[in-house]
Amino acid sequence: MTRDTAPTGDTAVGPRPSETSGSDFARLSRKIADAGLLGRRPGYYALRITAVAGLYVVGWAAVALVADSWWTLAAAAFLAVVFGQVALLAHDAAHRQVFRRRRASETSGRIAGAGIGMGYGWWQDKHTRHHAHPNHEELDPDLDPNLLVWSQDQARAAKGLPRLIGRWQAFLFFPLLTLEGFNLHVSSVKALANRSLKHRTLDGTLLFAHFAVYLAVLLWLLPPGMAIAFLAVHQGLFGVYLGSLFAPNHKGMPILTGDDRPDFLRRQVLTSRNVRGGRLTDIALGGLNHQIEHHLFPSMPSPNLRKARTIVRRHCEELGVDYVETGLITSYRHALTSLHRAGAPLRPARVPAQGGPADIGGDRVP
Incomplete structure (x- = not known):
């Protein structure tokens, strides 16, 4: 059974069952392997890395050329998108989609993270836990109520x-997403205090080197006021782009709690949402629009996810497992609706007029 509407309401690698295993995921895994979709795509990633690195250089060259002009804010907006693309490359590298070996994956991921001011070790640890327990209220760090609440239980507490x-x-x-770029930097710095964080000295060195070079370039090329404006536009739009990449994937999907432990296939499929679209959507969202396939096969190169979609969707239909896929705008609408419902306990009940029904948090209650 498939669905085109969401219900109300990343470095881990999935299990590798043997050829004789009969689990639902094992049968799907064999279909994917037989289709040759788990193999590396070195040509694709060589082209993508070259293109993104070139755009990164072009963006900063534009800042240098435009310099003392408000047109530099256009370069800031352009670089916000480029930073988002670099973040997507770091994501793919961390999942070993680019390189098979751990060392090459970590090195390339750290280089990409340093380019945008992200602590690679902190993010990798956080993202690994997310993949292991997607949308689990107590175990998924993406559902920590640090600023927003994701369920009514979190709202009450x-x-x-x-x-x-x-x-x-x-x-x-969406206004709060303008702070997400800054939050990425702050969280990366705060994580350096965690002594259990691997390679924290290296991460800290790369992180502060990025901040120093970034600010030095801005203050060297731009007057102070314009440098501040550039920083606000660049980091603000970078945050909006980051948030827009990840919001459609799980927000508004079922939230697991307590001892909820569906099997691997259902845990990944039922808590994830795909976003329909063409190749442009694949580029803009870095393949994360095929979120279900990505969660089932985290190390699958992103250009193979579209081909895997047909196999995964048919397999879910055979099992009667909901496979949720919507348009991009609809995915945002479901995410925002879920957020509004989660915050309902914090909104005061409206007193009914002339004995009519009370409206509590937007839900009509007799």
Whole structure:
């Protein structure tokens, strides 16, 4: 059974069953392997890395050429998109989609992370836990109620800023994304205090080297006021792009709690959402629009995910497992609707007029 609407309501590698295993995922895995979709795509990644690196250089060259002109803000917007593409490359490298060997994957991921001011070790640890427990309220770090609340239980327990923001968080979601780029940097720095973080000295060196070079270039090329404007536009739009990449994937999908432990295939499929679209969507979202396939086969190169989609969708139909796929705008609508419902306990009940039904958080209650 497949669905075109979402229900209301990344460095781990999936299990590798033997050829004789009869689990639902094992049968799907054999179909994918037989289709040759797990092989590396060195030509594709060589072209993609070259293109993104070239655009990165072009963006900063434009800043240098335009220099003391407000047109430099256009370069800031352009570089915000380029930074997002670099983040997607770091994501693919961390999943070993680019290189088979761990060392090459970590080296390329760290280089990409350094280019955008992201602590690679911190992000890899966080993303690995997300893949292992997607949309699990207690185990998925992407559902930590640091600023937003993702369920009504979190809303009832919220204090401080999440409690203040939570009541209207659906309306504030996209404006708050302008802070996501800054949050990426701050979280990366804060993680350096964790002594269990591997290679934290290297990550810290790369992180602060990025900040130093970034600020030095801005202050060298631009007057102070324009440098501040550039930083605000660049980091703000970078945050919006990052948030827009990841919001359609799981937000608004079923949230697991407590001892909810579906098998691997259902855990990944039922908590993920695909976004329909063509090749342009694949480029803009870095293949993450095929989120179901990515979660089932994290090390599959992103250009193979579209081909895997047909096999995975048919397999889910045979099993009667919901396979959710929507358009991009619809995915945002479901995500925002879910956020609004999650914040309902924080909104005061509206007193009914002339004995009519009360409206609590937008839900009509007799």
